[in-house]
Amino acid sequence: GENVEQHPSTLSVQEGDSAVIKCTYSDSASNYFPWYKQELGKRPQLIIDIRSNVGEKKDQRIAVTLNKTAKHFSLHITETQPEDSAVYFCAADAGNMLTFGGGTRLMVKP
Amino acid sequence: ETGVTQSPTHLIKTRGQQVTLRCSSQSGHNTVSWYQQALGQGPQFIFQYYREEENGRGNFPPRFSGLQFPNYSSELNVNALELDDSALYLCASSLQTGANTEAFFGQGTRLTVV
Numbered sequence: 001g002e003n004v005e006q007h008p009s010t011l012s013v014q015e016g017d018s019a020v021i022k023c024t025y026s027d028s029a030s031n032y033f034p035w036y037k038q039e040l041g042k043r044p045q046l047i048i049d050i051r052s053n054v055g056e057k058k059d060q061r062i063a064v065t066l067n068k069t070a071k072h073f074s075l076h077i078t079e080t081q082p083e084d085s086a087v088y089f090c091a092a093d094a095g096n097m098l099t100f101g102g103g104t105r106l107m108v109k110p
Numbered sequence: 111e112t113g114v115t116q117s118p119t120h121l122i123k124t125r126g127q128q129v130t131l132r133c134s135s136q137s138g139h140n141t142v143s144w145y146q147q148a149l150g151q152g153p154q155f156i157f158q159y160y161r162e163e164e165n166g167r168g169n170f171p172p173r174f175s176g177l178q179f180p181n182y183s184s185e186l187n188v189n190a191l192e193l194d195d196s197a198l199y200l201c202a203s204s205l206q207t208g209a210n211t212e213a214f215f216g217q218g219t220r221l222t223v224v
Contacts, residue, residue, distance in 0.1 A: 043215040100152030
């Protein structure tokens, strides 16, 4: 089955800096890669996703890159703000079953 | 906010008991997936229902079972509860069109087994 590794597990940045979270996956059949943001006590919310036919996707301050050959994908957040503080999960989907990484706790210090 | 709702929001059960959790999918969605999220971990896939049939299952024992109804709402049943079943149970609905599509999560049911 699919296995998704996520790094780092915690990330602390200063407000205005960039943050990068990296994930690797094992199943070459995976072709959909969403990223979720989960604030304390709340549901995971989709913030951006990318499909295997695209190498990069950007939405305002958030971007995701995908390298299918190396089986890794990354989340980039620029100009971080305190409200970006949360746990971020990457996931991979090979057949309508999401396999999640272990999560990254992002702390943005004002 | 998504249109996915779960009930109850919190639940305390005793080891050995049975529990039923409920999920109403977003309007127009025909697929519901259930996930278990232990504290400090990522969600783990339990199973998925598509048009009232199980459409995939993760590494969970048979005491975890489910149903999907004609209106696409769903139930998760857990028998013979164990302490390790304490977790946040999330359902996610999506529209299965043959291509991978966005999954929208409910707010979850926090189950505590004592």
